[in-house]
Amino acid sequence: MKEKILILGAGFAGMWAALSAARLTNLYDRTDIEITVLAPQPELRIRPRFYEAKVATFAAPLLPLFGVTGVKFLTGTASEIDNKNRQVWYHNAQGQLAAASYDRLILATGSHINPALPGAQQHAFDLDQLESAARLEHHINALADRPESTARNTVVVCGGGFTGIEMATELPARLRAVLGHATPVRVIVVERGSVIGGRYSEQLRGVIEQASNELGVEWLLNAEIMTIDEKGVTLKNGQHIASSTVISTVGVQASALTRQIPAQRDPQGRLHVDQHLRVAGQPEIYATGDVAFAATDDLGNHALMTCQHAIMLGRFVGHNVAADLIGVAPLPYRQVNYVTCLDLGAWGAVYTEGWEQVVKSTREDAKKIKIAITNELIYPPKAEREVAFAAADPLAPFV
Ligand SMILES: Cc1cc2nc3c(=O)[nH]c(=O)nc-3n(C[C@H](O)[C@H](O)[C@H](O)COP(=O)(O)OP(=O)(O)OC[C@H]3O[C@@H](n4cnc5c(N)ncnc54)[C@H](O)[C@@H]3O)c2cc1C
Structure with a gap:
């Protein structure tokens, strides 16, 4: 019987988790490990561009990429995590309730705005x-x-x-x-x-x-x-x-599914995870992206709800979950570099480096960096097996 990695969510963290897990199982020639992504749509929605015009175009298809890397895709919305029986209940594309089983679960269901302001x-x-x-x-x-x-x-x-x-x-x-x-x-x-x-x-x-x-x-x-x-x-x-x-734009909270996992959460609902991104006290469950409260270094910094962190958290978590099933050493999540690139409309943009946010570039120069990030860097890799696996390596350079 195949061992199953089930990933909930096909955002930045979920997509990279799937590719990274597929990369490691491929490296160890472990065709007995199955990787499945469950999400409402087989596309990566480019949330950092949602303030721009033509927003309907900011979604990239994932089926070709998953196809060449051997990742299965299930269309659905998860509603219940039953960790005792290692299964997730979800509503499929027809709205029917169905179950998907797992040996290891990766929660990557992102965040959403909580419309708490009256009206x-x-x-x-x-x-x-x-x-x-x-x-x-x-x-x-x-x-x-x-x-x-x-x-x-x-x-x-x-x-x-x-x-x-x-x-x-x-x-x-x-x-x-x-x-x-x-x-x-x-x-x-x-x-x-x-x-x-x-x-x-x-x-x-x-x-x-x-x-x-x-x-x-x-x-x-x-x-x-x-x-x-x-x-x-x-x-x-x-x-x-x-x-x-x-x-x-206020009141962003981690996905409500985090509440179904008995573990410590931060004020935004993110699950506390260890250095391998495993949820504290839950050996079969990992969290990544906007649902994970993860230390980025030994200086007390933690990942933010950004796609810059979600991408790397995804690459590490996929690697570590596959490593767990294969029986090889996991990699501690580390993301020391932190940059900010903020679009400022017709004025240009601003680019900073480090947690101290030292301004390195402004106006048109920073705008070029912003466009390179949001129009290229954060999009899925080419739907070519070797290209995707090289990009999914958690130790490959990022920013
Ligand atoms: C307007 C806006 C601007 C932003 N700008 C920036 C920026 O400039 N720079 C930056 O770094 N970050 C930015 N962010 C933040 C960034 O988009 C998020 O941090 C990032 O998307 C988190 O990735 P994720 O994979 O954790 O979650 P998401 O990208 O939100 O993906 C979550 C996935 O889970 C799926 N899902 C949700 N619920 C379920 C369920 N019940 N069952 C199954 N699947 C489910 C969703 O469909 C989706 O596929 C911005 C966000 C917004 C909204």
Whole structure:
């Protein structure tokens, strides 16, 4: 009987986990180990590009790649992890309940926005998933059909983290393209913190502030949202901002499946994992990508919910799960290098290196780096066996 590795999720972490596990089983000629990915769609959705226009095109097919590397794909959405019987219950493409068994499970179901702001679920847009980002794009493109008003011309972005900043700085050009260059458009970032980019280095903050000023993106600081409704946003201090387009970027949480695994989780719901990415106290279960709280080094840094980390976490976890079944030594996950590349719309971009976020490049130069990352580096490798296996090696250079 074949031993089974089951991977839940076909995002950055799940895809690389599958390729990396396939690489190691191929190296050891272990045709008795079966690798299966279970996900709603056989495609890699490029979430870091969801603030851009033409969002429906940001998905790369995975079946050709899985085909040449010997990875099986099951279409479905997992609903229950039954670790006692080593099986996962899921709804298949026809909506029927089915079970998939495993010897080792890799949880790679990513994260999602939790619409906790009052009224957000009904009245706010988000960029979290392809469908919701496409809904926002369709709404923006249709704004020109509405009668001229302050609310029509104003977009409120809730939350000034990376996603909020990338969306907000992209918007002035997008809105002018839709509404005309003479239209007085406003983009307002509502941020709870007292400074722009308060979680980032002083250097990076300065660049974000400069770009916002030059693009005309306004920041409302020390501002907390009380409610969102069809007329706009009301803040806790009573201020009302009329807007037909409220975009929420706050409250990202790890996939709810993490709650079914009895183990320690961080405040965002990520499972604590050891250096081999095994969930603490669960010998058959590993976690990776946005569902894993993993140390990147011995200095106290941990992986962030970024695809930069998800890609490497995926390569290590696939290797380690296969190593576990083959009976060879696993590799401790290490990812010492950390970079940030933030799109700043028509202003350009900013690129930093290290956890101290030292600014290395700005404007058009950084934009070239951003485009190289988001349009090439993070896409799946070519659907060629040797190319895919070489790229899936956890020790191959990345960033
Ligand atoms: C708007 C936006 C901008 C971003 N910008 C950046 C950036 O500039 N740089 C950066 O590094 N990161 C960025 N990120 C974060 C990055 O996209 C995530 O960290 C990354 O996608 C995490 O990879 P993952 O594989 O863990 O999860 P995901 O990519 O979310 O993949 C999860 C997979 O699990 C599947 N799945 C979910 N639930 C189930 C289920 N119940 N059963 C089976 N399958 C399931 C999904 O369909 C998907 O295939 C951004 C994210 C967003 C939303």
